[in-house]
Amino acid sequence: MSDPSPLLALRAGLIARFSADPGLAALLGGHVRLYDEPPWGTPPVYALWEDSAIEDDAVDGAERHRHSHAIAVIAQPGSVRTALDAAARMAALLADAAMPLAGCRLVTLRVRAIRARRDARTGEARASLAVEAVTEIL
Template sequence: MSTAAVALRSAIYSALSSDGALVALLGGVRVYDAPPSRPAFPYVALGEARITDVSADESPTQEHQLTLHAWSRQGGHREAHQIAGALLQALDDAPLALAGHHLVNLRFSLADVRRETDGRTYHAVVRFRAVTEPAS
């Protein structure tokens, strides 16, 4: 993984962990890079990342597609939708500081909320697109 991807993931984790609205919805700081084996619900986990080189000149520019997962068991889809909305509010066009890199933009691209096969767990998949360049 690129150093820009690591810096972006770290900045997103910090932003989500310190977002008051999200933390209130989760009932505490339940944002994980790697969830514990038996996490308390609801929670958010940083998921898959895809990095693409989109350089147009000598400056290495990368496009990042990052997936966040929100998990809820609070009787229906409402809580999963609320958490997905809080993720959008916390991150869409957020001016995050990245170690050694410049965040050109960070934009919401997709959300999908569905009930899992156990019939009681709701899973929100929220994707963001970011563009990074090396710091000048």
């Protein structure tokens, strides 16, 4: 079996980092719930992968990739604070993070932004976390 793509390797590293934290688990309803798409019938609070991209960032012969990943934390109507608390905890977990990744190494990782918004139609509150990273193929 081959190593996963750098995008999937970083996602797996983020999931491992988040899943090991009981504080984040408590904010997300008892365990870390990070889904690819909204889970049918699952009440908030939970997190979703949003847009993700990697771009070639080769330097001096090193095979590197620049990543951007967005994670949304979905909260119950009227409770944007629960989404912001979980997003802030995720950001804190990524500060100075050293994560082992399959097939590559983490060069840099930072949280670029945390944003909050409310859906006018549903009242759903969400906080979005923008994560940037650079990885290098081993």
